[in-house]
Amino acid sequence: MEIYQSYFEENKKSWNxxxxxxxxxxxxxxxxxxxxxxxxxxxxxxxxxxVKGKTLLHLQCHFGMDTMSWARExxxxxxxxxxxxxxxxxxxxxxxxxxxTEFICCNVYDLKQHLDxxxxxVFTSYGTIGWLPDLDAWAAIVTHFLKPGGSFxxxxxxxxxxxxxxxxxxxxxxxxxxxxQ
Numbered sequence: 582m583e584i585y586q587s588y589f590e591e592n593k594k595s596w597n598x599x600x601x602x603x604x605x606x607x608x609x610x611x612x613x614x615x616x617x618x619x620x621x622x623x624x625x626x627x628x629x630x631x632v633k634g635k636t637l638l639h640l641q642c643h644f645g646m647d648t649m650s651w652a653r654e655x656x657x658x659x660x661x662x663x664x665x666x667x668x669x670x671x672x673x674x675x676x677x678x679x680x681x682t683e684f685i686c687c688n689v690y691d692l693k694q695h696l697d698x699x700x701x702x703v704f705t706s707y708g709t710i711g712w713l714p715d716l717d718a719w720a721a722i723v724t725h726f727l728k729p730g731g732s733f734x735x736x737x738x739x740x741x742x743x744x745x746x747x748x749x750x751x752x753x754x755x756x757x758x759x760x761x762q
Contacts, residue, residue: 592712604670614650615674619653621651625734633655635702637651637658639658639660640689640723644668645682648684649682653680659684661684662684662685663687664686668686690722693725696726701731701732703727703731704733705734705737710737
């Protein structure tokens with residue numbers, strides 16, 4: 582993974598900047614979350630079902646709203662993210678809401694160095710895999726932390742979504758990366 586180190590550093594900077602914007606955005610609606618609204622979608626809740634008493638690892642959790650929403654549903658949760666700004670915010674919210682969720686700041690590929698547990702559920706959602714340079718290594722992380730018979734759950738956007746304009750009416754961006762020589 583050393584060959585990707587500068588990429589990881591730039592990605593971390595990008596997510597630190599996004600955290601500063603996202604925490605105040607209407608999309609995330611942190612104020613409503615703090616008042617008890619779940620950030621989880623109906624599909625995730627229905628497909629995973631009752632999580633009471635289960636352990637859940639949330640990979641690439643951003644600032645942890647979904648992780649803490651799963652904790653509110655009764656799971657013992659650990660959230661992981663590359664962004665130190667996001668994890669700092671997640672810890673602040675977690676303390677404020679007294680949810681007892683654990684958060685770890687590290688590159689997902691380095692998680693074995695920071696966590697020695699296995700989980701009933703490994704969860705990740707929306708916008709998490711598009712930036713990963715090595716899906717095989719990432720899948721090995723999922724496998725490593727999942728208990729035998731456990732569930733891996735992923736919900737994500739199709740990459741074509743990121744080609745659309747801000748109103749999702751027209752294709753605006755190229756699907757392929759074009760580099761000028």
